Amino acid sequence: MGAEFVQFSLTPILIGVLSAIACALPGNFLILRRQALIGDAISHVVLPGIVVAFLVSGVVAAIPMLLGAAGAAIVAVVLIETIKRLGKIEPGASMGVVFTTMFAAGVVILEKSDTSRVHLDVEHALMGNLETLIWLRAEGWHSLFDPAALASLPDELIRIAVVCVIVVVLTLVFWRWLKIATFDEGFAQALGIPSAGVGFGLVVTAAVAAVAAFEAVGSIIVIAMFICPPAAARLMTNRLELQIWWSAAFATISAVLGYVFAGYGPLWFGGQNAVSAAGMIAAVSGGILGLACLYGPHRSRVGVGREEAT
Amino acid sequence: METQAPRSRRLTIAAEDGRVSGPEDVPSDAPLALRGLTVSYSEKPAVFSVDATFPANSMSTIIGPNGAGKSTLLKAALGVIPRLSGEVFVFGSPIENARNRIAYVPQRASVDWDFPATVMDVVQMGLYRKVGLLGRLSGQLTTRAQDCLDRVGMADFSHRQIGQLSGGQQQRVFLARALAQDADLYLLDEPFAGVDAATERAIIDVLKLLKSGGKAVVAVHHDLSTVREYFDHVFMINVRRIAEGTVNTCLTTKNLQATYGGRLAAAHLAQLAVVEGAG
Numbered sequence: 001m002g003a004e005f006v007q008f009s010l011t012p013i014l015i016g017v018l019s020a021i022a023c024a025l026p027g028n029f030l031i032l033r034r035q036a037l038i039g040d041a042i043s044h045v046v047l048p049g050i051v052v053a054f055l056v057s058g059v060v061a062a063i064p065m066l067l068g069a070a071g072a073a074i075v076a077v078v079l080i081e082t083i084k085r086l087g088k089i090e091p092g093a094s095m096g097v098v099f100t101t102m103f104a105a106g107v108v109i110l111e112k113s114d115t116s117r118v119h120l121d122v123e124h125a126l127m128g129n130l131e132t133l134i135w136l137r138a139e140g141w142h143s144l145f146d147p148a149a150l151a152s153l154p155d156e157l158i159r160i161a162v163v164c165v166i167v168v169v170l171t172l173v174f175w176r177w178l179k180i181a182t183f184d185e186g187f188a189q190a191l192g193i194p195s196a197g198v199g200f201g202l203v204v205t206a207a208v209a210a211v212a213a214f215e216a217v218g219s220i221i222v223i224a225m226f227i228c229p230p231a232a233a234r235l236m237t238n239r240l241e242l243q244i245w246w247s248a249a250f251a252t253i254s255a256v257l258g259y260v261f262a263g264y265g266p267l268w269f270g271g272q273n274a275v276s277a278a279g280m281i282a283a284v285s286g287g288i289l290g291l292a293c294l295y296g297p298h299r300s301r302v303g304v305g306r307e308e309a310t
Numbered sequence: 311m312e313t314q315a316p317r318s319r320r321l322t323i324a325a326e327d328g329r330v331s332g333p334e335d336v337p338s339d340a341p342l343a344l345r346g347l348t349v350s351y352s353e354k355p356a357v358f359s360v361d362a363t364f365p366a367n368s369m370s371t372i373i374g375p376n377g378a379g380k381s382t383l384l385k386a387a388l389g390v391i392p393r394l395s396g397e398v399f400v401f402g403s404p405i406e407n408a409r410n411r412i413a414y415v416p417q418r419a420s421v422d423w424d425f426p427a428t429v430m431d432v433v434q435m436g437l438y439r440k441v442g443l444l445g446r447l448s449g450q451l452t453t454r455a456q457d458c459l460d461r462v463g464m465a466d467f468s469h470r471q472i473g474q475l476s477g478g479q480q481q482r483v484f485l486a487r488a489l490a491q492d493a494d495l496y497l498l499d500e501p502f503a504g505v506d507a508a509t510e511r512a513i514i515d516v517l518k519l520l521k522s523g524g525k526a527v528v529a530v531h532h533d534l535s536t537v538r539e540y541f542d543h544v545f546m547i548n549v550r551r552i553a554e555g556t557v558n559t560c561l562t563t564k565n566l567q568a569t570y571g572g573r574l575a576a577a578h579l580a581q582l583a584v585v586e587g588a589g
Contacts, residue, residue, distance in 0.1 A: 032425060176443055180435050184421045186390040187487075190414035190497075191438050192406075238471040240426045 003140040011135045013259050015157050016221070016281055019213035020251035022164040023225035025171050026206040028240075028247050031230045032182050037095075038203060039226025042210045043219045044099040045069075045076045047106030047125055050214065055113055060215065062159055069211045076102060103219075127278040128218030130259070133157065156216040163212035170205055171244070174198065179240060217278050224282035225251055232289040235296030254285035339402060341366050341495040341526035342387065347396030349379070349386040355394070356382045360551045364528050369521050370543040371531045375570050378548040380530040381417065381499050388414055388497065400495060410439050413493035415484045417500050423473045429483050430468040433458055436490030458489040463512055478509030485513055496520060498529040502536075514540055537561065 023039070030039050046069040053068025054060060076098050084094040110122050133154040135143075143149040171178070181188040181198040188195045210222045233246035258281025263274045342364040349357040357379040364370045372380045386393040389405065400408035413436070433455045434447065441447055459465050462482040467475070472483065481501060488496055496517070502510045517527050517540075531537065537544060537557065544560045546552040546569045553565040 032422075034422075173444065176438060176441075179427075179431075180438060183425045183427060183432070183435070184416060186385065186388075186416045186420060187414060187435065189390045190388040190409070190412065190416075192409045193438070234426060238426050238473075239428060239431070243426050 003138065006138045006140055006143060007136060008134050009259070009263070010138070011154055011157050012130045012133050012277065013256055015133055015154070015160055015216045016130055016255035016259055016277065017252050018157075018160045018164040019217045019221060020225045020229065020255040020281070020285075021248050022160065022167045022209040023206070023213055023222055024229040024247045024251040025167050025244065026202055026209060027226040028230040028233065028244055029178055029182050029202050030206060030226060031234065032240075033199070033202075035203075036227050036231075039206055039210070040223050041076070041095060041099050042073070042203070042207050043214065043222040043226070044103040045072050046207065046211055046214060047219065048072050048102050048109060049075075049106075050211065051106050051110045051113070051125075055109070062212070065211055065215065066208065069207060072102065073207065124218060125214075126218050127220055127276045128214075128216055130217055130277040131263075131274070133216060160212050160216055163209055167205060167209055170201075174201070178202070217281070220282050221278045224285045225254075228282075228285035228289045229254065232285075232292035232296070235292040235298055238298050250285065250288050254281050254288060258282070258284040339366060340364065340399070341401055342497075342528055343399040343402075344383070344387055345397045345399070347383065347386060347398070348394040349382050349391065350394050355549065357386060357547070358550050360396070360547065362545050362551065362554060364526060364545070365543055366526050367521060367524060368526060368543045369517060369541045370526070370528045370545060371537055371541040372528065372545045372547060373531055373534065373537060373569070374547040374552075376532075378569070380532075380547060383547060384497055384499055384528070384530055388412070390416075411494040413488035413491035413496045415488045415496070415498040415501055417503065418477065418481050418484060419503075420499075423475070423480060425472065427472055428468065429459065429464065429470050429472060429475070430455060432472055432483050433468075433486045433490050436487035439491065454492075455486075455490050458486040459483075461489055461516060462486045476506070478505040481505045481509060482512065485516060489516070494525055496525060496527045498527070500530050500532060502531065502533065534566075 027036075027039055030036055049068035049070070049072025050065045051068075052072070053064040056068075057064040079098045079102075080091070080094045083089065083097060084091055087094070107122055107125065110125060133156050135149075135153055137143065137149045137152040139149070177188070177193050177198045180191070181193055181195045185195045188198070206226065210226075213222050213225070229247040229250035230243070232250050233243045236246045237243050259277045261284065262277040262280035265271075265280070266273060266275055340363050342362075344360055344362040347357060347360045347362075348355055360379075360383060362383075372383060374380050382391065385391045386396075387398045387405070389398075398405040400411060405412075434452070436458070437447065437451050437455060440451060456465065456468060459468055462485050464479060464482050464486060467479065467483075472480065475483065481504075485498075485501065488498075498517075501513055501517075505513070517529070521527055529541070531541070538561065542557055543555070544557050545554040546560065546565055548569050548571075552569045553560045
């Protein structure tokens with residue numbers, strides 16, 4: 001764990017952990033609101049938005065990407081409504097068609113446009129570029145206290161760190177609103193809590209986390225992190241406060257173990273090359289969910305409808 | 311009580327005249343007054359131009375057949391669902407200024423009881439108006455939440471996960487949460503739906519204590535056979551207002567037929583209604 005680790009592994013692991021936590025926190029509430037697929041939808045729909053934003057602005061920067069993602073979300077909502085009405089099909093089908101089509105369109109636009117100057121191509125959109133986000137200027141742990149070296153940290157790390165802090169602060173500040181409005185929307189409204197605003201703010205926060213995580217780790221991790229750590233956390237406890245902690249812990253474990261397995265796992269089994277860190281992180285989070293399903297202390301509660309609760 | 315009787319009689323007469331009363335008729339101290347409330351989910355209104363006045367120091371009920379807009383009326387009054395038009399006054403002020411004085415018990419089936427929370431977590435939600443978004447929950451408030459559980463006979467369940475409760479116990483927890491709000495007006499949506507007899511008894515006892523403590527209670531109710539036993543003021547609705555007033559004046563065969571149409575057998579009606587002319 002010397003200079004090489006700091007140079008090549010520290011920043012990708014940190015970016016992976018921060019991305020995972022930023023997505024897992026809002027994911028807890030999305031799952032409890034039976035809106036888990038919204039996280040999935042967001043991570044699909046933002047791709048064409050980000051690509052178009054890049055083509056228009058010519059840079060990979062936070063603000064244009066957020067605007068592009070927001071624009072794509074609006075287009076998605078309009079398309080869903082239009083297809084639902086004109087096609088007279090159920091909302092779920094309409095959503096499924098729009099999300100996949102927009103994601104596919106994003107992939108095609110990306111492939112056909114000249115993005116060779118930046119880390120934005122089809123492979124990165126899916127799997128991110130975690131392995132390339134290294135800290136070359138670092139010479140060891142002491143570089144953490146060297147301003148010159150710190151200035152050369154990857155921009156992606158700074159951005160995801162800022163977003164992660166924002167997500168944590170929002171979760172803490174609006175904790176009571178989130179808890180009450182997620183459990184009992186009508187009661188929250190009667191108390192004067194703006195329930196609809198809380199729901200909207202949650203989706204916007206999830207979208208911001210998705211966009212920030214997207215550029216570093218790709219859409220595979222985003223989709224996995226919205227759902228796997230919170231779902232596994234729900235199986236570990238019957239209290240929301242503890243569930244949030246469990247989800248953050250699972251997100252961290254997934255990111256660290258996933259990165260290590262991707263980098264060294266193939267070598268242990270006699271392979272030559274590392275595998276995709278993003279894919280391995282998502283796979284580890286799925287493995288954790290699987291273990292929680294088998295051994296989690298409160299697994300019997302999940303999925304038990306209110307009819308059965310006697 | 312003495313000042314209330316003439317007022318409710320006046321309103322009952324006004325209703326029979328078919329005169330639409332305006333906001334100027336809102337009694338300054340009525341716990342809940344609705345004026346011209348209209349709610350629509352689609353093109354057909356679910357609640358149409360309803361005026362209602364629920365008096366102080368009384369147990370009021372909203373009755374009507376399925377789909378008549380009972381729960382819709384309550385939810386629209388609270389702003390839980392949007393109203394197309396109409397005004398809501400709580401103790402004479404617009405409801406937005408009086409949320410501190412209202413406690414609300416939604417239908418038990420309206421929430422997911424698999425939510426990761428203990429009984430105490432849910433009751434403490436009723437303290438929200440006292441602590442606000444970021445305030446600290448003092449020991450005194452925690453004690454009060456525990457007292458509220460005690461009042462509904464659930465003192466030993468505070469650490470239980472809410473999904474592990476029976477339907478009746480869940481309903482008691484909801485009532486305890488409303489008690490924690492320490493309100494002057496209690497609005498309950500079907501509080502006796504799907505609960506055991508002991509719970510129904512416990513709930514009605516708590517509500518009667520509230521009434522004797524000077525609070526107003528308004529409950530949506532669907533069991534006509536207990537209306538007379540539990541409540542003293544009744545509001546009958548079938549999309550529009552059919553009648554309102556004391557149980558004795560309102561629960562007549564004529565009004566019940568107007569509210570429920572052909573859905574009540576004649577024999578059933580005769581059993582429920584006050585003998586004609588007695589009111």
